[in-house]
Amino acid sequence: MGAAIVVAGSALVLSSLAAAKPKPAAPAPEQWQMSLDGGRSLTWQRSFHSEAEVKPNRGFWNKLVDVIAGAPEFKFLVRPYSIAVDSHGRIIVTDPGAAGVHIFDFPQHKYKFVERHGKGALRAPQCVAVDAQDNIYITDSDSGDIFVFAADGKYLRTIGALKGGEGYFKRPTGIAVASAEQRIYVTDTLRDQVFILDMQGNVLQTIGKSGEGEGEFNFPTELRLDGPNLLVVDAMNFRVQVFDRSGNFQYAVGKLGDSAGAMFRPKAVSLDSEGHLYIADALWGVVQVFNRQGQLLYYFGSRGTHAGEFQLPAGVFIDREDRVYVVDSFNRRVQVFQYSGLKNAANHAGNQDLSMGPANHPSDKDPSLGTPANHPSDKDPSLGTPAKEAQ
Numbered sequence: 001m002g003a004a005i006v007v008a009g010s011a012l013v014l015s016s017l018a019a020a021k022p023k024p025a026a027p028a029p030e031q032w033q034m035s036l037d038g039g040r041s042l043t044w045q046r047s048f049h050s051e052a053e054v055k056p057n058r059g060f061w062n063k064l065v066d067v068i069a070g071a072p073e074f075k076f077l078v079r080p081y082s083i084a085v086d087s088h089g090r091i092i093v094t095d096p097g098a099a100g101v102h103i104f105d106f107p108q109h110k111y112k113f114v115e116r117h118g119k120g121a122l123r124a125p126q127c128v129a130v131d132a133q134d135n136i137y138i139t140d141s142d143s144g145d146i147f148v149f150a151a152d153g154k155y156l157r158t159i160g161a162l163k164g165g166e167g168y169f170k171r172p173t174g175i176a177v178a179s180a181e182q183r184i185y186v187t188d189t190l191r192d193q194v195f196i197l198d199m200q201g202n203v204l205q206t207i208g209k210s211g212e213g214e215g216e217f218n219f220p221t222e223l224r225l226d227g228p229n230l231l232v233v234d235a236m237n238f239r240v241q242v243f244d245r246s247g248n249f250q251y252a253v254g255k256l257g258d259s260a261g262a263m264f265r266p267k268a269v270s271l272d273s274e275g276h277l278y279i280a281d282a283l284w285g286v287v288q289v290f291n292r293q294g295q296l297l298y299y300f301g302s303r304g305t306h307a308g309e310f311q312l313p314a315g316v317f318i319d320r321e322d323r324v325y326v327v328d329s330f331n332r333r334v335q336v337f338q339y340s341g342l343k344n345a346a347n348h349a350g351n352q353d354l355s356m357g358p359a360n361h362p363s364d365k366d367p368s369l370g371t372p373a374n375h376p377s378d379k380d381p382s383l384g385t386p387a388k389e390a391q
Contacts, residue, residue, distance in 0.1 A: 050076035132179035159201035
């Protein structure tokens, strides 16, 4: 009887609150789109930053508990850095500021925060990769270890841990997993090398050394596998280097400067279905898009807090549906864009001729989509130098 009275009374409270405080009109959703040549386009879809957005529609009983016990405290992004998407569409975001990893499962309306305390704690999760079984690999730049978790977030093992609690790597950052070849690729930023490991963590090979030449690095950070190629963000050489999986240099994209295609602080790289390279530049607050010949096709973004604007973009990942995920670190969010290239545009373009391959992309001949006159540095000459950004 008493419980019934509490429920009835709480229901009256909810109904009276709803009557006393009419819901304000929802703000119009932001819209952002770039129309590109050949029927291509890039469209902003959404941004997200907290656990609450995974479960937007809380039922009556949850709201009733909120009235009695108080609203729940949802996890949110603090200083997100790297991102990956697994085979089920779950979005995995590392967060050094929260000393953990966020797993957003929007299709299933589920969320999980992965952390590890005590001996062998996860202290500064940096970059993330998943294998063919959706196991999650996290580099920890503080401990020098690589942590491996199951798809459900259960801790499995640590790679690189040495006796005395030290890690083998000085500062592991980027990571990629080649499941078919049973190989793990890791950048050690302070050693200026890429390590190739077997799945047990044994070092099979190293790539590179300190320097500015081909195959040499100056603070390598993120890396990405693309078919037979390995892409490495060579941050302080202001470029992305491309190797085959055996470590042989193929080509490089980017340079230091203030003209189109130049970089100040490249952070991450990913590729769309047409093989275009998307490179996040933290200092300029943009994502630049190149073809494989190193020509700038276009860029998107500017400094700000609205849709399509960034403050210190740190990570970028493109899934199999050409959704582009950008970790907007200082804005504490992830922004999601939809790229419609030749394959996707053909499904919506009717009789429009979109038969050109990437090698014959119009912007390969006319890079007017990202000319120096439109380059961010021309708008804001006060962007500073890479040395002014905190490591």
